[in-house]
Amino acid sequence: xxxxxxxxxxxxxxxxxxxxxxxxxxxxxxxxxxxxxxxxxxxxxxxxxxxxxxxxxxxxxxxxxxxxxxxxxxxxxxxxxxxxxxxxxxxxxxxxxxxxxxxxxxxxxxxxxxxxxxxxxxxxxxxxxxxxxxxxxxxxxxxxxxxxxxxxxxxxxxxxxxxxxxxxxxxxxxxxxxxxxxxxxxxxxxxxxxxxxxxxxxxxxxxxxxxxxxxxxxxxxxxxxxxxxxxxxxxxxxxxxxxxx
Numbered sequence: 031x032x033x034x035x036x037x038x039x040x041x042x043x044x045x046x047x048x049x050x051x052x053x054x055x056x057x058x059x060x061x062x063x064x065x066x067x068x069x070x071x072x073x074x075x076x077x078x079x080x081x082x083x084x085x086x087x088x089x090x091x092x093x094x095x096x097x098x099x100x101x102x103x104x105x106x107x108x109x110x111x112x113x114x115x116x117x118x119x120x121x122x123x124x125x126x127x128x129x130x131x132x133x134x135x136x137x138x139x140x141x142x143x144x145x146x147x148x149x150x151x152x153x154x155x156x157x158x159x160x161x162x163x164x165x166x167x168x169x170x171x172x173x174x175x176x177x178x179x180x181x182x183x184x185x186x187x188x189x190x191x192x193x194x195x196x197x198x199x200x201x202x203x204x205x206x207x208x209x210x211x212x213x214x215x216x217x218x219x220x221x222x223x224x225x226x227x228x229x230x231x232x233x234x235x236x237x238x239x240x241x242x243x244x245x246x247x248x249x250x251x252x253x254x255x256x257x258x259x260x261x262x263x264x265x266x267x268x269x270x271x272x273x274x275x
Contacts, residue, residue: 089126100129108133172202198237214238242267
């Protein structure tokens with residue numbers, strides 16, 4: 031954490047209630063998703079974020095708990111036609127999801143087609159409002175790297191009334207020579223998004239959050255949600271609920 035970050039303490043309970051537990055890897059089996067749901071219930075996390083087909087499974091396992099069921103829309107690259115994203119959102123809500131993490135159309139953002147991007151978000155937001163679900167708009171900051179584009183996306187989300195902006199999918203790998211590179215959430219991006227969204231839209235940090243120090247850093251910077259698959263490690267780092275960092 032940088033020296034000028036706000037110094038705050040967070041208990042395990044506070045951190046747990048900010049975590050959206052990611053169960054999104056394409057190789058993840060139903061039994062692994064079920065185990066992830068059980069972990070989320072045991073740790074009293076805020077939500078799980080599951081692959082769309084697994085929404086009914088997660089809903090059945092978490093019904094009666096305080097853990098919300100979320101899913102992804104247009105995942106992972108945001109390239110689905112807008113009408114498909116809206117239909118996917120509608121199906122997801124009817125299947126039991128109450129939180130939707132939607133990926134923007136990255137190519138349209140990069141070429142500055144803001145009318146398309148606005149309409150794309152609006153279609154899913156309309157479904158979310160009809161179905162009583164939260165909408166988180168994923169920028170994919172490993173691809174959308176210009177601050178001006180991130181600022182514009184924040185402004186659109188504020189204008190439209192989305193519930194959250196979100197940094198990353200966790201799958202924004204960039205080809206670097208013969209290999210691939212991935213960053214995810216960064217302190218600079220979170221500072222930009224929190225400032226641009228103000229009190230009107232919340233911010234979710236996602237991607238590369240693997241320990242308690244990462245979690246605390248982003249919460250201290252103003253995030254209210256954290257997307258991670260390392261929930262158990264993050265909370266174990268704290269020892270017990272009376273210890274804070």
